[in-house]
Amino acid sequence: MDKIDVPVDETVPLDAIAAGLVGLRIVFVNVFAVAGAAGWTLIDAGLNGSAGRITNWAARHFGDRPPSAIVLTHAHFDHVGAIDGLLDTWDVPVYAHIEELPYVTGAQLYPPPDPSVGGGLMARMASAYPRAPVDLGGRVQALPPDASVPGMPGWRWIHTPGHTAGHVSLFRDADRALLAGDAFCTTKQESFFAVATQRPELHGPPAYFTTDWDAAHDSVRRLAVLEPAFMAPGHGQPMAGPDTTQALRELAARFDEVARPEHGRYVEHPRRA
Numbered sequence: 001m002d003k004i005d006v007p008v009d010e011t012v013p014l015d016a017i018a019a020g021l022v023g024l025r026i027v028f029v030n031v032f033a034v035a036g037a038a039g040w041t042l043i044d045a046g047l048n049g050s051a052g053r054i055t056n057w058a059a060r061h062f063g064d065r066p067p068s069a070i071v072l073t074h075a076h077f078d079h080v081g082a083i084d085g086l087l088d089t090w091d092v093p094v095y096a097h098i099e100e101l102p103y104v105t106g107a108q109l110y111p112p113p114d115p116s117v118g119g120g121l122m123a124r125m126a127s128a129y130p131r132a133p134v135d136l137g138g139r140v141q142a143l144p145p146d147a148s149v150p151g152m153p154g155w156r157w158i159h160t161p162g163h164t165a166g167h168v169s170l171f172r173d174a175d176r177a178l179l180a181g182d183a184f185c186t187t188k189q190e191s192f193f194a195v196a197t198q199r200p201e202l203h204g205p206p207a208y209f210t211t212d213w214d215a216a217h218d219s220v221r222r223l224a225v226l227e228p229a230f231m232a233p234g235h236g237q238p239m240a241g242p243d244t245t246q247a248l249r250e251l252a253a254r255f256d257e258v259a260r261p262e263h264g265r266y267v268e269h270p271r272r273a
Contacts, residue, residue: 004201004202004203004247004250004251004254004258005200005201005202005247006186006200006201006202006239006243006244006247007200007241007243007244008200009241010200010239010240010241010243010244011200011237011238011239012230012237012238012239012240013238014030014237014238017032017177017230017232017238017240018172018175018177018229018230018232018240019175019177020034020035020036021033021034021035021177021179021230021232022035022061023232023238024046024053024054024057026046026047026050026053026054027047028078028235029044029046029047029078029079029234029235030044030232030233030234030235030236031043031044031045031046031054032044032179032232033058033061033062033067034152034155034170034179035061035062036151036152036153036154038068038151038153039065039067039068039151040058040061040062040065040067040068040151041067041068041069041070041071041149041150041151041152042054042058042067042069042070042071042086043070043071043072043073043170043179044070044071044072044073044079044080044181044234045070045072045079045080045081045082045083045086046078046079046081046082047077047078047081047082048077048081048082048130049081049082050081050082051082051084051085051086051088051089052085054082054086055086055089055090066089066090066091066092067090067092067151068092068150068151069092069093069094069095069150069151070083070086070087070090070092070093070094070095071094071095071096071143071149071150071151071152071157071170072094072095072096072100072104073167073168073169073170073179073181073182073234074096074097074100074103074163074164074166074167074168074181074182075096075100075103075104075110075133075134075164075166076110076131076164076182076209077129077130077131078129078234079181079182079234080104080134083134083136084134087136087139093139093140093141093150094136094139094140094141095140095141095142095143095149095150096140096142096143096166096168097142097143097157097159097166097167097168098142098143098166099161099165099166100164100165100166100167100168101140101142101166102133103133103134103164103166104133104134104135104136104140105133105135105136105137105140106133106134106135106137107133108133109131109132109133110131110133110164110209111131111211111266111271112131112265113129113131113208113209114207114208114209114264114265114266115208116263116264116265117207117208117261117263117264117267129208129209143157143168149170152170154172154173154174155170155171155172156170156171156172156173157169157170157171158170158171158222158223160180160181160183160219160222160223161212161215161216161219161272162183162205162210162211162212162213162214162215162216162217162218162219163181163182163183163205163206163209163210163211163216163219164209164211165211165212165272167181167182167183167219168181169181169183169219169223171223171226171228175229175230176226176227176228176229176230177228177229177230177232178223178226178228178230178231178232179232180223180231180232180233180234181233181234182205182206182209182233182234182235183205183216183219183220183223183233184202184203184204184205184220184223184233184248184251184259185202185203185204185205185206185233185234185235185236186200186201186202186203186231186233186235186236186237186238186239187199187200187201187203187235187236187237200236200237200239202244202247202248202250202251202258203236203251203258203259204216204220204251204255204258204259204260205259206235207259207261207264210266211266211270211271211272212266212270212271212272213259213260213261213266213267213270214270215270215272216255216259216260217252217255217256217259217260220248220251220252220255220259221252221255223248223252224248224249224251224252227245227249228245228248229241229245231244231248
């Protein structure tokens with residue numbers, strides 16, 4: 001796997017990504033909040049044990065107002081780890097793509113991660129990562145089929161499978177702001193050193209958890225066509241600027257060279273559910 005460099009001066013701070021959009025890094029994963037006239041929405045739920053940190057961060061931005069909802073890009077352990085603790089504090093609905101619901105209702109395990117993709121320590125440790133489903137029962141519901149996002153007027157969800165079957169990204173047409181989830185990263189998520197230093201560079205989705213590389217490539221193509229002006233990924237720094245937009249086009253064009261591993265369980269035998 002290769003990389004696509006992006007200019008350091010096109011990184012943007014997590015607390016001022018775009019209008020009404022802020023983020024919080026929790027060790028190696030980001031959560032985001034989108035604010036509007038009617039309130040705010042939390043995107044993803046971080047790592048296990050981070051509920052207090054998320055609620056304290058939210059209080060600094062929004063006072064004692066709970067979010068109108070929690071929207072999940074997908075349900076891997078680092079994106080839903082604090083969901084139970086957050087729902088103990090905030091009695092709010094949770095939304096996910098209909099194909100992701102089995103993994104948030106206790107019905108289905110994710111396919112095993114694949115440490116053989118290589119790339120660094122984060123990949124080698126993948127067998128130890130939790131993959132059991134969370135069970136939110138009736139607190140979670142499918143995102144609306146019309147692509148609207150509850151509580152987030154002006155945003156739409158885009159089905160971006162590959163990393164998981166029900167992965168979604170969120171896009172605001174007015175300013176071309178993109179919440180990518182794990183459709184792509186701005187760090188090499190397989191490498192502990194890259195995650196620690198957060199040097200900005202464009203990569204595909206975290207390879208050790210991606211189960212359908214053809215779908216992942218199609219998803220990056222779909223996002224590149226939008227020409228996002230602001231990009232906030234689940235892993236890595238948020239980016240904004242013309243070189244960053246061009247870098248995403250390049251990732252879509254060179255995906256097999258830059259992102260797809262040379263070998264791996266799902267490279268040869270994709271899992272589509």
